[in-house]
Amino acid sequence: MKYIFILAVSILFLLAFGFKSQGQALEATMTMSVADNTRGVDKKEMAAKVKAEFLHAWNGYKTYAWGYDALQPLSKKPHNWYKKSLLMTPVDAFDTMLLMDLTAEAGEAKELIFKDLDFDVDMDVQNFEVSIRILGGLLSAYELDGDRRFLSLAEDLAQRLMKAFNSPTGMPYRMVNLKTGAVSGEISNPAEIGTYLVEYGTLSRHTGNPIYYETAMKAMKALYALRSPINLTAEGINVETGKVTNPESHISGCIDSYLEYMLKGSILFNDQELTAMWTPTIEAVNKYLADPTPGGLWYGHADMYTGKRTSTSYGALDAFFAGTLAMNNDLEKAAALQNSNFRMWMLEGVEPEQMNYATMKVENGSYILRPENFEGAYYLYQYTHDERYLEMGKTMFENLVKYCRTDEAYAAIKDVRTKEKRDYMESFFFAETLKYAFLLFDDSDKLNFHKVIFNTEAHPYKRE
Ligand code: DMJ
Numbered sequence: 368m369k370y371i372f373i374l375a376v377s378i379l380f381l382l383a384f385g386f387k388s389q390g391q392a393l394e395a396t397m398t399m400s401v402a403d404n405t406r407g408v409d410k411k412e413m414a415a416k417v418k419a420e421f422l423h424a425w426n427g428y429k430t431y432a433w434g435y436d437a438l439q440p441l442s443k444k445p446h447n448w449y450k451k452s453l454l455m456t457p458v459d460a461f462d463t464m465l466l467m468d469l470t471a472e473a474g475e476a477k478e479l480i481f482k483d484l485d486f487d488v489d490m491d492v493q494n495f496e497v498s499i500r501i502l503g504g505l506l507s508a509y510e511l512d513g514d515r516r517f518l519s520l521a522e523d524l525a526q527r528l529m530k531a532f533n534s535p536t537g538m539p540y541r542m543v544n545l546k547t548g549a550v551s552g553e554i555s556n557p558a559e560i561g562t563y564l565v566e567y568g569t570l571s572r573h574t575g576n577p578i579y580y581e582t583a584m585k586a587m588k589a590l591y592a593l594r595s596p597i598n599l600t601a602e603g604i605n606v607e608t609g610k611v612t613n614p615e616s617h618i619s620g621c622i623d624s625y626l627e628y629m630l631k632g633s634i635l636f637n638d639q640e641l642t643a644m645w646t647p648t649i650e651a652v653n654k655y656l657a658d659p660t661p662g663g664l665w666y667g668h669a670d671m672y673t674g675k676r677t678s679t680s681y682g683a684l685d686a687f688f689a690g691t692l693a694m695n696n697d698l699e700k701a702a703a704l705q706n707s708n709f710r711m712w713m714l715e716g717v718e719p720e721q722m723n724y725a726t727m728k729v730e731n732g733s734y735i736l737r738p739e740n741f742e743g744a745y746y747l748y749q750y751t752h753d754e755r756y757l758e759m760g761k762t763m764f765e766n767l768v769k770y771c772r773t774d775e776a777y778a779a780i781k782d783v784r785t786k787e788k789r790d791y792m793e794s795f796f797f798a799e800t801l802k803y804a805f806l807l808f809d810d811s812d813k814l815n816f817h818k819v820i821f822n823t824e825a826h827p828y829k830r831e
Contacts, residue, residue: 408757413764413808418467420768420777421801424792425464425472427776428456434483440776441790449490453497454480458504460797462826465511466813467805477508481516486524489546494531494539495559499624499824500794502528502566507826509573518573525570529582537585538606539563553607557600560590561625564632564641565822572831580636587632590625591644598651599671600625615677617668618656620684624823626652627691634694635820635830649695657700658724663710664703665724680730681711682721687823689743693750702751705743709759712740715783716766732782735791736771738799738825745807749816760807767800799825 432438435445436455448455457476464473502524509517530548531539538560541552563583571580593609594600595616602621603613618626629648633641655674658667666685668678686708692701712718714727718740721731740763748756770786771777779791802825806814819827 407754408761408808410757410808410810413757413761414805414810417764417801417805417808418469420772421463421467421797421805422469422472423772424776424796424801425460425469427773428460428792429475431775432456434479437794438776438792439790440773440778440792441788443775448496449488449492451485451488451490452483453486453492453501454484455500455794456797458484458508459500459794459824461504462507462511463797463802463805466802466809468813473512477512477514480508480520484520486520486527486545489544491542491544491549491551493559494528494541494543495562497524498528498563498566499822500798502570503822503824503826504798506566506569506573507822507828510569510827510829521570522574525567525579529579532582532586534606536589536606536609537582538589538604538609539586540606553605554612555604555606556602556613556621557590557604557625558621558623560604560606561587562628562823563587564628565635565820565828568632568636569828584640587625587629587641587644591629591648594648595671597655597672597674598647599655599669599674600648601671611671614671615668616656616671617680618652618666618685618688619668619680619682623684623687627687627823630691630695631820631822635828653700659703660724662724662727663707664700665707666704667724679723679725680721681707681724682731683711683718683734683737683739684720686711686718686737686739686743690739690746693746698747698750701743701747702753705747705756705759708740708743709763712759712763712766717770717780717783717786719783729784732780732784733789734771734780734783735789736767736777736779736793736796736800738795738803741800741803741807742825745803748807757807760804764804767804795824 428438431443432445434452436447436452439446457479461476502521505517505521527545528543531543531550534540540550541555541559543550564587567579567583571577599616600622601611602615605612629641629645632638633645655669656666658665665681667676669676689701689705689708711722717734719729719731720733722729744756744760777792777796778788781787781789818830820830821827
């Protein structure tokens with residue numbers, strides 16, 4: 368009892384004064400797993416808190432940016448990505464509202480979507496972002512709500528976005544005009560080439576038209592063919608020539624969701640071809656990119672041809688990989704990486720966009736309300752039911768409220784070292800960050816983790 372009391376006091380001390388050194392951080396993480404089991408987190412209370420904060424941010428959007436893509440939370444001005452709104456925030460937020468039982472809010476969003484969402488607009492859009500947020504959101508809206516108008520909108524959008532795949536290699540251009548189908552942006556990356564299968568395959572399932580799955584799969588295979596002899600993926604690819612433009616390999620932004628969709632696609636569609644691609648890919652990632660240091664497990668960058676380490680950078684985006692490892696049944700590595708993710712979060716109280724795990728110094732201090740650390744805690748909790756993940760989620764959420772909440776909504780942070788806010792609130796804050804935080808604590812049976820696959824924007828689709 369005395370021992371438990373000392374451990375609990377020491378963790379409270381560390382939480383209060385922050386984790387600064389590697390040694391302290393590791394000790395804190397280890398102490399935490401013991402202290403957690405004795406303390407417990409009130410899941411019901413936490414789920415209610417997350418829901419209340421969702422409502423706070425949503426009301427800010429409603430008051431100052433209704434019908435626009437997003438709210439700029441400091442200036443309280445609306446913002447559109449392109450010349451006409453694609454309703455980024457309402458479409459991205461819709462399924463989270465259903466999962467949170469925010470029925471009236473979901474109803475208002477649905478009405479707005481069917482009244483205003485129109486893709487027949489002469490404007491160039493980023494294929495990847497519009498696909499994961501809008502196509503992704505409409506498909507989960509259809510599955511959860513059942514209204515076929517969501518599916519019609521999704522199919523209309525997909526038919527426009529599909530023009531982007533009209534390249535000599537079958538790999539998509541970065542930009543596509545929604546009305547004319549004109550394309551641009553031949554220098555691309557694996558994330559923007561290989562993050563379509565989950566949405567396109569789901570659309571094929573619901574429409575009975577295989578063209579969507581086939582198109583996304585063709586791009587995925589063309590990209591996979593460009594791997595190095597040691598099975599690492601390049602960061603930069605020219606989709607017209609199929610040439611590598613940047614040979615650095617990593618799990619971070621620009622490559623991340625390509626890896627994620629190879630595994631998720633193989634599970635969601637039981638596709639053996641994808642499984643055969645995933646096996647050597649994850650082997651190479653674990654051989655050349657995984658970096659088990661005395662301070663914990665990290666994943667670094669390496670040259671795709673030699674496997675030689677090129678940098679020891681790691682960041683907020685990389686944190687998704689804990690969930691991917693867990694899904695791949697590698698719970699040992701998944702747990703070790705989620706510990707590192709949490710250390711990264713606690714370095715300055717909120718995670719930075721990029722840090723160096725060799726020096727434990729921040730390299731890019733921005734925090735744009737990213738979800739991946741919450742995602743990791745949620746996945747690990749679903750697979751292990753270890754209370755330490757609830758505690759991680761609770762601490763991260765409390766710091767999110769402390770540093771990012773504004774009077775009217777939530778704001779990104781310019782630099783986690785100063786905590787100065789930035790006039791920016793991404794739609795993925797509603798789609799992902801608050802959804803994963805809520806689901807981590809939610810005990811209702813609204814969504815069974817083991818019966819769905821989330822797209823990379825946290826929109827869930829039923830496994831069949
Ligand atoms: C989201 O749009 C997606 O999760 C994407 O795969 C990566 N970046 C953001 C969230 O950080």
